[in-house]
Amino acid sequence: MNDIYTVLVVDDDQSIVELLRDFLENDRFQVKTANDTAEALAVFQQHTIHCIVLDIMMPGQNGFELCRRIRAESSVPILFLSARSDDVDKIRGLTLGGDDYIVKTASPGEIVARVKAVLRRSGSQKETNRNVLDYGRLRINLFTREVFVDGRIVSLTPKEYELLRLFVEHPRYVFSYDQLLDKFWDGVGDKHTVRVHLSRLREKIESDPNRPEYLINVWGVGYRFEGES
DSSP states (O other), X not given: OOSOOEEEEEOSOHHHHHHHHHHHHHTTOEEEEESSHHHHHHHHHHSOOSEEEEESOOSSSOHHHHHHHHHTTOOOOEEEEESOOOHHHHHHHHXXXXXXXXXXXXXXXXXXXXXXXXXXXXXXXXXXXXXXEEETTEEEETTTTEEEETTEEEOOOHHHHHXXXXXXXXXXXXXXXXXXXXXXXXXXXXXXXXXXXXXXHHHHHOSSTTSOSSEEEETTTEEEEOOOO
């Protein structure tokens, strides 16, 4: 595995988190950490994560609940990490969509090896989250139709969302005013109609709407989307 992948380690025991982080980073993984499910979900929504090592028993919601939430939008590999070795938890974890189940008596080296194995089996590795488009500050979940800017969800109208989706699915393609009018307004309207809606969209996703980094105006023609996922 020559590429660099990001692993999210979730455990309320900070000593376990630090130990796994050290071993994973020593094997050239990038590591994000969280101590509870709420923090883990926020990290997952803000970063491109290729694999999750997830403790089951934690304060608040447990790892099973987080797995169920993530599986609603992503097929990212999940390895459950538990102090319990009984089959009931193992069966439940795998039934919910977990890719592996590891008892905490396993050595850190074995856990790293299991992470590598599940990434190979996934067959998608850096593309595990195809429904989520990540452009740094801007993150779009095509499955749930949610848009995040700097980790915070932003509210878009249905038309604003569809406009944004069209642009992100065709990066750097220049859409003319006429093309946008035909697609979203059935040809009724003019350049001003398009400009008003794009201006409102910029106000919601750009750090500085007057100097946009995503929705770029192509003078006299239309607009294009800039950004690499």
